[in-house]
Amino acid sequence: MNIGFDGKTVVVTGAAHGFGRSIAMAFASRGAHVHVLDINAAGLDETVKLCGHDKATGYHLDIANREAVHQTIARIEKGAPEGAVDILINNAGGVRGQVGRPIEEVSEDDWRAIFDVNLTGAFYMAQAVAPGMKRRRSGRIVNISSGAGLGVSLTGIQAYASAKAGQIGLTRQLAHELGAWNITVNNVAPGFVRSNPTTERQWEAMGPEGQQRLLDNIALKRLGAPSDIAAMVMFFASDHAGWISGQVISVDGGK
Template sequence: MQIRFDHKTVLVTGAAHGFGRAIAHRFARLGASVWAWDLNAEELQETRAQAEGRCEVRRVDVTDPQAVQEAAQEAGAVDILVNNAGGVLGQVGKPLETVTPKEWNDILAVNLSAAFYTSQAVAPGMKQRRWGRIINISSGAGLGPSLTGIQAYASAKAGLVNLTRQLCHELGPFNITVNCIAPGFVRSNPTTERQWQSYGEEGQRRLLENIALKRLGTAQNIADGVLFFASELADWVSGQVLSVDGGK
């Protein structure tokens, strides 16, 4: 079965680089009309320039519900939503008692609240058309302790897993599936590259030893999982978490 997304409109958040860019490009190459959102306007232009297909980009702050609603209205009828925006926002792991309320709330906003806002914005149209796909990008940190040591990041990604399960039951009667990808460690952007280098040779070796396939994955591996959930191959799959991590 050949997977195609002709006549489908796809919205990908956090699409300036890494997973989001790879996901946007894969959908565009497979016939979809893609909207790519991010705060990084410069790298968004690179996403559009490298796309092999239709890819419109917009600078959108997904932690701002009004901005999300306005941008979603411009995108029109979104068939497939990929909630990829997230990250650690330059934070590093530190003792619980030293974490400020702003540090905590900022990470929850971009990793969890943003997915709620975008889902909230596109769900009415999906319900009206009685078809839709929502795919959330969580993390291995949502299933266990985070390599980053950042409490808010682990909590937000775990919250995204349960938001997936909750929305699955709410939206299922409208033929909308909601699923989740939990990526393992991938060197896909400047943040993960810095994290990789910080481990040193010994830490890198230990990380690889804990992966069944003994190698790191790529952003394309994550995009492949998204394509599966978005395709007709997953027509009766909802509320699921797929770990794309090389085996743990």
């Protein structure tokens, strides 16, 4: 199965490291021009370098800022060959430096911070690209959730599990709303992958026994890599997935 994206305009959020960087590099290597977004300017510059300056453009952006999101998408569309974004990957997310705490200790600001990046930002991004996709009657939106959105979070962070579950609900709702314009909306739910500083800290905090328990609960008895997540995204974004929408695929080594 050959998958290519020659001439496609792709937007990837949370692209400064981990899944986002791997996804951006995969699109760039297949002929797309990738617009990479993140609040981490240094990491974003490195992603652009790895993709190739002729293949990627970086934007320092907080996706929880609706006005900034719409302005950035307008800039991207202005320079796009077809005047619209072809593919949106909502990858930005995470726990914002938080750790699991009893529910009574979680502040309003901490709750909102996680929802802003994992759910609200994905909504703003989809809202911004949808009009252009509708005009062209074509588009792909792929959201990156988590196994936490289908079950419980290993971190114990209530807002993270809730926001990822909400993003899965948003995926299904938008698939039905946008399907009439030939726009597909799907979701990839990764298992635990050592992909960024946060997951490295989580892995170390488990200790040898906890790490082994995690591996024992995976059918393939090993952790995956960011490239495994990127591979599923490539399929959802390709023409091969033209009649697939509203779906959630777990990429977790088997549970």
